[in-house]
Amino acid sequence: MSFYNTFVRPLLFSLPAETAHNFALSSIRTFLRPSFIQNVLSKRLCVDLAVERFGLKFKNPLGLAAGFDKNCVAAAQLACLGFGFVEIGTVTYKPQSGSPKPRLFRLEADKALINRMGFNNDGAEVVVSRLKKIKNRDFILGVNIGKNREIEEIEAVENYLSCFRLIREEADYVAINVSSPNTPNLRKFQEADKLRKLLKSMQEENTTCIPILVKISPDLSEAQIEAIVEVCLETKIHGVIATNTTVSREGLQTASYEIQKAGEGGLSGKPLAEVSNQVIRKVYRLSQGKLPIIGVGGIFTAEDAFKKICAGASLLQVYTGFVYMGPAVARDINLGLQKIIHQKGFASLDEAVGSESI
Numbered sequence: 001m002s003f004y005n006t007f008v009r010p011l012l013f014s015l016p017a018e019t020a021h022n023f024a025l026s027s028i029r030t031f032l033r034p035s036f037i038q039n040v041l042s043k044r045l046c047v048d049l050a051v052e053r054f055g056l057k058f059k060n061p062l063g064l065a066a067g068f069d070k071n072c073v074a075a076a077q078l079a080c081l082g083f084g085f086v087e088i089g090t091v092t093y094k095p096q097s098g099s100p101k102p103r104l105f106r107l108e109a110d111k112a113l114i115n116r117m118g119f120n121n122d123g124a125e126v127v128v129s130r131l132k133k134i135k136n137r138d139f140i141l142g143v144n145i146g147k148n149r150e151i152e153e154i155e156a157v158e159n160y161l162s163c164f165r166l167i168r169e170e171a172d173y174v175a176i177n178v179s180s181p182n183t184p185n186l187r188k189f190q191e192a193d194k195l196r197k198l199l200k201s202m203q204e205e206n207t208t209c210i211p212i213l214v215k216i217s218p219d220l221s222e223a224q225i226e227a228i229v230e231v232c233l234e235t236k237i238h239g240v241i242a243t244n245t246t247v248s249r250e251g252l253q254t255a256s257y258e259i260q261k262a263g264e265g266g267l268s269g270k271p272l273a274e275v276s277n278q279v280i281r282k283v284y285r286l287s288q289g290k291l292p293i294i295g296v297g298g299i300f301t302a303e304d305a306f307k308k309i310c311a312g313a314s315l316l317q318v319y320t321g322f323v324y325m326g327p328a329v330a331r332d333i334n335l336g337l338q339k340i341i342h343q344k345g346f347a348s349l350d351e352a353v354g355s356e357s358i
């Protein structure tokens with residue numbers, strides 16, 4: 001049992017979930033000194049898992065998923081915990097307060113969370129000013145963008161573009177979120193025609209050729225995934241992030257009254273793992289490995305991470321696993337991954353990508 005599991009997690013889990021999240025994030029921002037952690041980690045994290053995708057060199061394949069640091073208040077400190085990259089956001093053009101509280105719930109029996117945060121964030125202008133203040137940034141930083149809640153469909157593309165124009169100079173890549181279940185009608189932008197229009201407009205605006213990725217839902221049919229892959233290839237999108245949270249509540253261990261008490265929202269964590277693996281497999285197969293995939297959903301251990309690599313992901317992200325496993329999760333997964341790759345006889349992580357995608 002680690003210090004986190006024995007002492008810190010019980011303390012954090014005694015608080016309401018969003019309070020615990022805010023407390024953890026501000027503690028990370030206040031108490032973690034990047035130079036100190038880097039010294040500690042560089043001694044113990046001697047992994048050779050570097051990955052190059054869409055022109056970016058990642059120190060290791062495991063990133064922190066969007067939603068943990070929505071406003072870019074602790075990206076540098078989080079990067080030092082051993083993550084190969086950090087994705088901040090979702091950021092919207094205008095600030096917004098998100099859904100009414102409570103809006104984040106733990107399902108401990110399932111090692112899962114349900115959230116309906118609804119893109120609470122400080123808005124692109126404020127987030128950009130924070131990005132500009134990060135000195136000598138030596139980690140890869142993605143910015144995940146979404147649309148403002150009150151924006152109607154007809155103005156949505158312009159709303160995404162306004163956000164994109166503000167943040168693109170400060171990001172290494174941009175993730176377009178069309179898959180959060182907590183903004184009404186957002187997921188409609190996964191429909192081929194709407195997605196094509198959005199992505200074409202983004203690419204026309206993308207004069208600096210920054211990598212653009214699309215984050216998709218786990219609740220898509222095979223035909224929908226096929227259409228999305230086609231549009232992504234046609235519009236020369238750099239990659240797919242699979243997946244966001246699910247609206248399904250199938251196969252949960254948690255008592256049904258507790259699930260009902262949590263109410264609507266996206267489910268993340270362990271129950272999402274295999275569902276997201278299936279989406280990764282389909283995207284890899286349908287794109288014949290041409291679309292780099294960031295695999296996310298239910299990663300807690302190196303074994304979980306390796307399954308996603310074999311399914312076709314070349315990069316990975318974690319959110320709920322970080323909440324349950326604590327600050328050593330990136331280090332532990334990376335060390336474990338390196339071991340597994342060597343044990344299975346692969347010369348590199350790249351060789352394992354998609355090895356079980358059929």
Ligand SMILES: Cc1cc2nc3c(=O)[nH]c(=O)nc-3n(C[C@H](O)[C@H](O)[C@H](O)COP(=O)(O)O)c2cc1C
Nearest residue numbers: 065066067089090115244268269297298318319320
């Ligand atoms: C509390 C919470 C907030 C989230 N906020 C966002 C968000 O703002 N944008 C986004 O693209 N994904 C968001 N996500 C989804 C995660 O990035 C990730 O795709 C999902 O949780 C599956 O990964 P996991 O099982 O490792 O948590 C959020 C997830 C949680 C639990």
